[in-house]
Amino acid sequence: MTARGYVIAHLRNVKFGPDVQRYMEQIEATFELFGGTWLIHGAASEIVEGDWPGDIVIIEFPTLSAARDWYSSPAYQAILSLRTGHMDSRVALVPGVPAGYRSAHTIAKLLAT
Known part of the structure; x- marks a missing residue:
């Protein structure tokens, strides 16, 4: 099964207008x-460690490829400056983990390198 893809944004200094x-x-x-x-x-975040000014946005996609295709699509690129011109932001495209994932999978990969 293909893992889902996510767009994660950290938005700061938002100037709503x-x-x-x-x-x-x-x-x-x-x-x-x-x-x-x-x-x-x-949503308001409950910060339990460190300093985290700003807001979090997460959008889920069926695959990382779908998230990538959306971000680079002409429709999204046409409105992107409406956001970037009015806030500081960091945006990442992140793959989810497949069904049945356990942290032991990552440990094994790290030990193999």
Whole structure:
């Protein structure tokens, strides 16, 4: 079974205004075409270690390839500057783990190197 893919964003110094509102109104239509769904958006974080200013956004996709295709799609690229022009952000495309994953799999890979 193919592992899911995730887009994880850490947003800081958000200056909400008309551009960010337009971005938020349009983003869903861009990622739904690639099977994306919200996992985290606009929720208050309970920070239990360290300093974590800002907000977290996570969008799940059926595969990492679908997440990559969405991010580079003309539809998303057309609205991207509405976000990037009004906040500091870090965005990563991250593969999920396959069904049945155990931490022992990663330990074995690390010991083999």
